[in-house]
Amino acid sequence: MSFINYSSREINCKIVYYGPGLCGKTTNLQYIYRRMNPDSRGKMISLATETERTLFFDFLPLSLGEIRGFKTRFHLYTVPGQVFYDASRRLILRGVDGVVFCADSQLTRMDSNVESMENLRINLREQGVDGDRLPLVMQYNKRDLPHAASLSDLHALLNYRNVPEFEAVAKSGVGVFETLKAIIKYILVDLKKGGR
Amino acid sequence: MAQGHFILYDKEFQGFQIALKKLLADSYAKIVFLVDKNGSLLASAGETADFDTTSLASLAAGNIAATGGLASLIGEKEFSILFHEGERDNMHISVVADRLILVVIFDRRSSVGLVRLRVRRASTQLERILRDVDEKALADEDGGIEELTEEDIESLLK
Ligand SMILES: Nc1nc2c(ncn2[C@@H]2O[C@H](COP(=O)(O)OP(=O)(O)O)[C@@H](O)[C@H]2O)c(=O)[nH]1
Ligand SMILES: [Mg+2]
Numbered sequence: 001m002s003f004i005n006y007s008s009r010e011i012n013c014k015i016v017y018y019g020p021g022l023c024g025k026t027t028n029l030q031y032i033y034r035r036m037n038p039d040s041r042g043k044m045i046s047l048a049t050e051t052e053r054t055l056f057f058d059f060l061p062l063s064l065g066e067i068r069g070f071k072t073r074f075h076l077y078t079v080p081g082q083v084f085y086d087a088s089r090r091l092i093l094r095g096v097d098g099v100v101f102c103a104d105s106q107l108t109r110m111d112s113n114v115e116s117m118e119n120l121r122i123n124l125r126e127q128g129v130d131g132d133r134l135p136l137v138m139q140y141n142k143r144d145l146p147h148a149a150s151l152s153d154l155h156a157l158l159n160y161r162n163v164p165e166f167e168a169v170a171k172s173g174v175g176v177f178e179t180l181k182a183i184i185k186y187i188l189v190d191l192k193k194g195g196r
Numbered sequence: 197m198a199q200g201h202f203i204l205y206d207k208e209f210q211g212f213q214i215a216l217k218k219l220l221a222d223s224y225a226k227i228v229f230l231v232d233k234n235g236s237l238l239a240s241a242g243e244t245a246d247f248d249t250t251s252l253a254s255l256a257a258g259n260i261a262a263t264g265g266l267a268s269l270i271g272e273k274e275f276s277i278l279f280h281e282g283e284r285d286n287m288h289i290s291v292v293a294d295r296l297i298l299v300v301i302f303d304r305r306s307s308v309g310l311v312r313l314r315v316r317r318a319s320t321q322l323e324r325i326l327r328d329v330d331e332k333a334l335a336d337e338d339g340g341i342e343e344l345t346e347e348d349i350e351s352l353l354k
Binding site: 001002003004005006007008012014042043045047056057059061064065066067068072075087088091092094095181184185188189191192 | 201202203204205206209210232233234235236238248250251254255258261262264265344345348349351352353
């Protein structure tokens with residue numbers, strides 16, 4: 001649910017990076033943080049375990065300039081991917097305006113990808129959000145690894161809505177901003193339509 | 197209200213600001229701010245320049261969400277008041293009308309009892325304003341920003 005303040009002329013939107021553990025969600029945010037102009041981004045907050053696994057969420061606020069006289073702010077969140085953190089994932093999804101589903105391209109991770117996608121739909125439905133209409137883009141990450149699934153397989157397994165999809169190597173930044181731009185655009189188009 | 201946007205117009209925004217300023221003064225706090233449960237900052241008052249309010253807003257919402265999760269595990273609806281005590285500064289976090297989060301940061305010049313008292317009064321006022329926000333939202337069904345064009349969106353993403 002975006003927050004529009006007509007008085008201070010601001011739009012706030014919430015983007016959640018979803019996907020199985022270790023697929024590269026935190027890496028996406030870290031790359032965006034490093035590459036963004038410091039004027040356009042706030043502090044990145046990571047609530048992580050000592051071994052740098054996301055415990056609750058990562059948070060990165062961006063302010064991207066004006067659209068029709070409104071300052072636009074996007075709050076990026078990641079969820080913890082491990083199956084047993086489901087309660088936390090549900091909390092972070094509250095009020096989401098758009099999701100980046102980050103998949104791990106490695107063949108051995110296909111079941112986890114599918115399971116996480118299922119989990120996303122269930123958790124959205126639980127909050128009364130229509131998982132078939134919420135702005136969503138797909139990112140197939142870790143394209144650099146040798147045992148990666150083919151694009152057509154990833155598409156067939158995960159992209160049943162046929163939403164925009166991107167190949168990525170988040171570690172080196174490939175595809176990271178393309179993905180971000182696509183979800184922002186999707187959200188703004190959705191906003192234009194007057195919401196869900 | 198679970199759907200669509202949360203739209204705040206000038207009158208209610210000013211109302212929130214005035215309520216927060218009064219709370220700030222009455223409770224001798226350093227800073228007070230109002231956040232929605234998704235972590236967006238709605239309004240604030242006090243020494244805001246000294247704090248990263250965006251991060252504070254997001255973490256306060258995460259804090260309420262997490263303790264809310266804990267509450268439901270033990271059969272409680274929600275812990276509607278949280279109090280964090282620091283060496284210098286303390287933080288009082290409370291839920292207003294199930295939807296908003298009111299945060300007060302204060303030091304030795306004030307006390308938790310006083311803050312709690314003043315927060316209760318401010319909450320009533322904030323709830324009243326929130327009702328006006330809801331009424332406007334109902335009157336203005338689709339809300340949103342109708343005039344957005346493809347070009348607007350493209351220019352933002354250049
Ligand atoms: N080879 C490769 N490794 C990656 C890529 N993206 C992330 N990683 C690594 O995968 C691991 C898990 O990444 P992380 O972002 O913490 O995953 P998260 O659990 O989804 O947040 C880290 O060691 C990253 O360096 C990628 O595109 N290629
Ligand atoms: Mg992570």
